[in-house]
Amino acid sequence: MTDFEDLLANNARFARTDAKDRVPAIPFLPHKQVYVITCIDPRVDPSDVFGLALGDAIVARNVGGRVTDAVLADLAWISYLHETRTPDAPWFEVAVVHHTDCGSGLMADDELRHGFVARGFDDVALKRTAVLDPADTVPGDVQRILEAETVSENVAVSGWSYDVATGLVSPVVPSTRGRQRSG
Numbered sequence: 001m002t003d004f005e006d007l008l009a010n011n012a013r014f015a016r017t018d019a020k021d022r023v024p025a026i027p028f029l030p031h032k033q034v035y036v037i038t039c040i041d042p043r044v045d046p047s048d049v050f051g052l053a054l055g056d057a058i059v060a061r062n063v064g065g066r067v068t069d070a071v072l073a074d075l076a077w078i079s080y081l082h083e084t085r086t087p088d089a090p091w092f093e094v095a096v097v098h099h100t101d102c103g104s105g106l107m108a109d110d111e112l113r114h115g116f117v118a119r120g121f122d123d124v125a126l127k128r129t130a131v132l133d134p135a136d137t138v139p140g141d142v143q144r145i146l147e148a149e150t151v152s153e154n155v156a157v158s159g160w161s162y163d164v165a166t167g168l169v170s171p172v173v174p175s176t177r178g179r180q181r182s183g
C-alpha cells in the first residue's frame with residue numbers, strides 16, 4: 001500500500017460525512033472571511049494551526065508563504081469577483097503568515113542556491129524568497145498587497161509569524177485596509 005492509498009480510504013470515509021454539504025453557497029465567500037497566505041511546509045497547515053474546517057477560508061500556499069505575482073493575481077481575481085458578484089457581502093481579511101525555521105531560508109545559502117540557479121531559475125528572485133525571520137519578510141509582503149492596484153481597496157491585510165516550536169502565532173503587522181503607497 002502506498003501512502004496515497006491510505007488517503008483514498010480516508011476520502012471514502014469523508015464522502016460519507018456531511019462535511020461537503022456544509023460548505024459555503026458561494027465559494028469565494030468562505031464561512032470565515034479570511035484569506036490565508038502561508039508556506040507549503042507540512043508543519044504549518046492552517047487547518048490545524050487556525051482550526052479551519054472545510055469551507056472556512058481561502059488558503060494560498062507556496063514556498064515561504066510569499067506574496068508573489070501569482071498570489072497577487074489570484075487575490076485580484078477573488079477581490080474582483082467579490083466587487084462584481086457580491087458587492088454587499090462583508091469583505092475578507094488577508095493574513096500573511098510566515099514561520100520560523102522555514103525551508104525557504106535555505107535559499108539564502110549561496111552555494112545551494114547557485115546550484116539551483118544553474119537549472120534555469122533567477123538568482124535574485126530566489127534570494128528574495130528566503131524567509132530567515134518572519135519579522136523581516138512579513139511587512140514587505142503585506143505592503144505589496146496594499147500597494148497592488150489590481151487588488152480591491154476593501155480588502156484588509158494583516159501580517160503574522162508562526163513559531164513552529166511553540167505552535168503560537170504572533171502579530172507582525174496590524175490589520176490595515178485601503179490603498180497604501182510607499183515612498
Ligand SMILES: [Zn+2]
Nearest residue numbers: 039041102103
Ligand atoms: Zn516554510
